[in-house]
Amino acid sequence: MELVLGFLTAVVLMLVRRAWDKPASLGELRDVPLDPERLKLHAADVAKAHGTKPRLRTTRILLKRLEANYDRITAVYQYLHEKAKTGKPMSPASEWILDNYYLVEEQAKAARQELQREGQVKLPVLDRGPLQGYPRIYAIALELVSHTDGRLEQGEIMDFVAAYQEHRVLTQREIEALPLMLKAALLEYLAHLTGKIHGTETAWDEAHRLTRLPEENRLPAVETFLQGGQGNHHGALAMELLRELRAREKEDPLESYLVQYFQDLGTTLEKVIEQEHYEQAARKVSTGNAIVSLKAISLLDWEEITSSLNRVEQLLRHDPEGLYAA
Template sequence: MTNHSADLALFDYLETQEELFRKATLRLGAPSGKEALSGGAEWILDNYYLVQQTCRQIREDMPPGFYRQLPQVDDGPLIGYARVYAIAQKLIAMDNAQFALEHAQRFLQVYQNFAPLTIGELWALPVMLRLGLIELLAQAVSRLSGLPRNNPLRGLPLRRALSDDAIVATCITSLRTLAAQDWQTFFESVSWVEQILRTDPAEAYARMDRETRDRYRKVIEELAFATGAAEQAVAHEAIEWARANALTPRTTHVGYYLVDEGRVRLETQLGYCVPLRARWRRWVLRHPTRSYLGRIGVLALLIVLGGMSYAQAAGGDFLQWLVVSACLLIPALTLSVNFINWIVTRTIPPRVLPKMDFETGIPSDAKTMVVV
């Protein structure tokens, strides 16, 4: 599953394994008077729905093109695979497929002292863990059912040999464990970019809600991808800008250089070339009234002029032109407003407004009184 054909390979792989599991459940569930079902067979029959759910979730969490952007392994038994897949395989092998969140946190913290992971890699880790467990489960189910394997993934051997029955039980238990984790909290505990942003001179970033923090990190990811800089370097640069401009609370906050007017300074420092579409979108957002009303006016004017041209071609006089224009004015404005609204909702996605997280209560410095 190398990156040049990664998306297709991944979806082909999932289809093949789903077919294997389907056939295996039919074979293992077929009544036979010879001998009782093994423990592994009972596990897979009772939890087949969980396997289907996991394969479906892998598809949903791995959008087209995402896998190709992940850094690859340069050497070793998993050469050509995504680095985060190799890490997932290492975690599975190290714990004998018994996933433990604490072990994963410690492993990633040590690993990143030598090779920091990107934001995309950390978000992809749960998917890769599920993928690795599905592969290990498919191997065991294939042997239990006597069905041949097609399109297998490469993996790492478990630290300690297990029977097929034990592998099936352990993999299904681990899939349940993965489904119950709070991956947002896990991500923020191991992300270096997150730790850097939490040094915000305004001390506001750590107090903001999850959606806002995620929006800030996406900007870091976008700028790093476009400029070739490391994500940690981009985050450091934003923090340095905030420290160097501690004149007002607004310019002291790191978000000013990520989602506000200060972003231009950060982009210039990084050598980021703003795409034409992004420039147009920024111009529209800076001049919303002029842009919105101007487009409505131009479109309505074109419709009215079209009606006047038709009246002229039909031999109408000046008074008739005015009557046609007056009759078309309100319909033209209504049509223009509806059309421009339709265009805007499809070309300018809604933005998450930066906000604080007050789930645990309003801090003393944010308390106020509203009198109606």
């Protein structure tokens, strides 16, 4: 079983590190949630920053990105599925992935089929930034997903896009593509979250392994982990190490080492563990939001949404003399 987990971990790391065809930072997906008013202000800022290329481009560019995100989610799910068989403790967000992967798979396949079917539809694409060359409406969807923490509601979708259009008007085809773009953006958000989940779980696996080493080897091994490239998961490792050590009800020099290690970094072991608890709780909420939204997005009243957001229709609706049509 340990060999299987090790192999799956290597696969996940390879997928997580895979470069995009046109590299696009996931920085947008780490932004804090905004309240409704600030969300509208942000939409205006995004619109002002966006510029588009003179030539349109088909949505097929998103296929590779969607498939890469789905592969990453699937690899983490397979790793979690195998780990669950061992009976080891798992993070709360992991349970969301294990229980709802079937839904993710279903929605990813539906999005892929729709992108293939609509592959010849041409949309305005961005001319700058990390998403240069990608459809503008996809960038808008990513902004909306990231700043709502994956919790999409009809009112917020309409308000965000309406605020955007106060500065840059979207085409009818862009508005019609919005539900598909939001679905793809949610899958990207989940891929980002599952990467974080995998980092936590592998750090816990390492803690489990380290606490079972002979006492004379344990401390050097922990030092190597913390001071090496894997140290970015030191909060998850420290939390699980402490849980394992305290469950033994026996003093261990490793705990004193951890206290000193974090003091040397200008913090405390308690603060690091408190922050790790907070991040894991937040990740559980974010994962739940994204999965619920992925399921609910097709249930929204898209006829009302697209009609409300279509600026050409709005102009015609307020043009009883027919001047605009002329």
